[in-house]
Amino acid sequence: MNPAIKRRPAEGFTTITLIVRRFDPEVDSEPRWVDYDVDTLPTDRILDALHKIKWEQDGSLTFRRSCAHGVCGSDAMRINGRNRLACKTLIKDLDPTKPIYIEAIKGLPLEKDLVVDMEPFFASFRAVQPFLQSHTAPPEGRERLQSAADRERFDDTTKCILCAACTSSCPVFWTDGQYFGPAAIVNAHRFIFDSRDEEAEVRLDILNDKEGVWRCRTTFNCSEACPRGIQITKAISEVKAATIRRPDKIKIA
Numbered sequence: 001m002n003p004a005i006k007r008r009p010a011e012g013f014t015t016i017t018l019i020v021r022r023f024d025p026e027v028d029s030e031p032r033w034v035d036y037d038v039d040t041l042p043t044d045r046i047l048d049a050l051h052k053i054k055w056e057q058d059g060s061l062t063f064r065r066s067c068a069h070g071v072c073g074s075d076a077m078r079i080n081g082r083n084r085l086a087c088k089t090l091i092k093d094l095d096p097t098k099p100i101y102i103e104a105i106k107g108l109p110l111e112k113d114l115v116v117d118m119e120p121f122f123a124s125f126r127a128v129q130p131f132l133q134s135h136t137a138p139p140e141g142r143e144r145l146q147s148a149a150d151r152e153r154f155d156d157t158t159k160c161i162l163c164a165a166c167t168s169s170c171p172v173f174w175t176d177g178q179y180f181g182p183a184a185i186v187n188a189h190r191f192i193f194d195s196r197d198e199e200a201e202v203r204l205d206i207l208n209d210k211e212g213v214w215r216c217r218t219t220f221n222c223s224e225a226c227p228r229g230i231q232i233t234k235a236i237s238e239v240k241a242a243t244i245r246r247p248d249k250i251k252i253a
């Protein structure tokens, strides 16, 4: 077919252009931007367009995904300069008449195309001891009861799916990658304010470190990036306040 004759998409489809920042460590010394034209439906998401590229144009395109429904947290990426989940971003919400730029999240080592090394992110998560710790026996040998109000205290921070959209949008994290980052603090918050947990003070000591909560500059990038709508900056300020007040007053805060 004469390449000068423009191909028309099938009925109902629109051709969009995705410009993807690609990097193959085996052949590239620097990342490079590559254009792809993809026929999409109005209801398609960025993840669908990436699948079409991978399945129909270039099988070497590399990205993470699993659930495709905003639950597993594996497909956070920068879409038009903003951290989002590819599976939760509808193409029709992005102005499909203009090219859509896709690149890996920032601040973590780039491995290939849209895949970064998540280990530094998970190391910070593990460091805040994100699991319930109780050393006293439950009353009368039964389960540990919790009132609805006590459960509500940390409800927002239970919603985290560890996608790293927040931490990798934080300019403090970009500078040297040493800061614990918003996601680790969110997950510490989830247990610090749990009335059944007895190790809040340990987590507060960990986050009182020079790379802990005090490095937050309240830029709100994290809250804007969070696909779960968690009020991250609020959670960080509650942990800051608890660091000063300490646990005996936390439970009634």
Ligand code: SF4
Pocket (backbone or CB within 6 Å): 073, 159, 160, 161, 162, 163, 164, 165, 166, 167, 182, 183, 186, 225, 226, 227, 228, 229, 230, 232
């Ligand atoms: S707090 Fe939100 S943005 Fe950060 S890791 Fe959890 S779900 Fe993702």
Ligand code: FES
Pocket (backbone or CB within 6 Å): 064, 065, 066, 067, 068, 069, 070, 071, 072, 073, 074, 075, 085, 086, 087, 088
């Ligand atoms: S693929 Fe699981 S959150 Fe997007």
